[in-house]
Amino acid sequence: MNKPRARNLLSAFCLLASLFTVACVNSPIIGIIGEAVMLPCPCMSPINPDLLYLYWQIQETVVDAFIKGEASRSHQDKMYHNRTKLFVRENSTCSLLLSQLSVKDEKTYECLHGSPDIKKNYVSLLVAANYTSPVLQVPSEQPRGRYTCTATGGFPEATIHWLLDNQPLLWDPEPQQSVLDESTGRYNVTSTLAANISQDSTLTCIVENKRLHVNLSQTLNSPSTQDTPQNHIVIPVVVVLLLFIS
Structure with missing residues (x-):
């Protein structure tokens, strides 16, 4: 019963984001295949987690979310199950830790966050792996x-x-x-x-x-x-x- 409401919240939030956000583009982040990488997204300061809406996504694919004080993974794409962590309460940041990197993770990620002002950050992730000695x-x-x-x-x-x-x-x-x-x-x-x-x-x-x-x-x-x-x-x-x- 809660899924349609959550979907409506996400749709409404994304609509507002498209109209009122200030977009910030960060320099590409390089992550090592098989390891974890932190995708930076600074929250507004001071932050009130109980009022915060936070979505990490790739276009319409949900990577992770935090809605008004709680982690929300009901719409998280299965590709990211057990691979993400948000640090809103621990470190007052909207950054995302993405683990077990693979070549498929090389994408541009979108961080949408608002409380109540809505902002948008883009993070480009590049992956790499060292070669064996020749x-x-x-x-x-x-x-x-x-x-x-x-x-x-x-x-x-x-x-x-x-x-x-x-x-x-x-x-x-x-x-x-x-x-x-x-x-x-x-x-x-x-x-x-x-x-x-x-x-x-x-x-x-x-x-x-x-x-x-x-x-x-x-x-x-x-x-x-x-x-x-x-x-x-x-x-x-x-x-x-x-x-x-x-």
């Missing part, structure tokens, strides 16, 4: 061959760069391969380089995640010294030497 695979015959650099499990799609003796290459690698894992929404990226590497040179691949401002690298030294790889995050590189050992 693995640099070398050809079985030195110095000629095809080198591959691979990193997995990141978001958004990363870009792989190559350096020869700490300088950009004078030729282009093969087109980068990016594979989206549909089950996780994350990318696996691979770049292949056909090159002749001299014995006194070093080859480095760099995986750039622009959103997180993170670069992961793997460096392969020349065959005579490659047992001491230099790397931001080191993963051992296995070089096939069996042909040279008899």
Whole structure:
């Protein structure tokens, strides 16, 4: 019996919001996939929770709500069940904690709040995930061959760069391969380089995640010294030497 009344309250509140709100657009927030993120929305001060109407929504999809002193989740979309928390009474804020982030959470969220004046804030949420440390695979015959650099499990799609003796290459690698894992929404990226590497040179691949401002690298030294790889995050590189050992 209470659902039609709650729906009417929501409709009336949104109608008023569309007519009288002052919209505030915040800078994008970056959240890490699998973790929690706080979406900021400052309430009016001083705040009286018993008079407050607060709705977090995406267009007409309700993410969470707080109506006149009580949390109201009767119309919360099932995608957000057990993933949200409001801190109205604890911290006198209208901010929303959203947990267990996934790629699907990358949206623009709307915070509607009034007591009795109605205000509207927009929060753009971007999600990201770090890649694994890159693995640099070398050809079985030195110095000629095809080198591959691979990193997995990141978001958004990363870009792989190559350096020869700490300088950009004078030729282009093969087109980068990016594979989206549909089950996780994350990318696996691979770049292949056909090159002749001299014995006194070093080859480095760099995986750039622009959103997180993170670069992961793997460096392969020349065959005579490659047992001491230099790397931001080191993963051992296995070089096939069996042909040279008899």
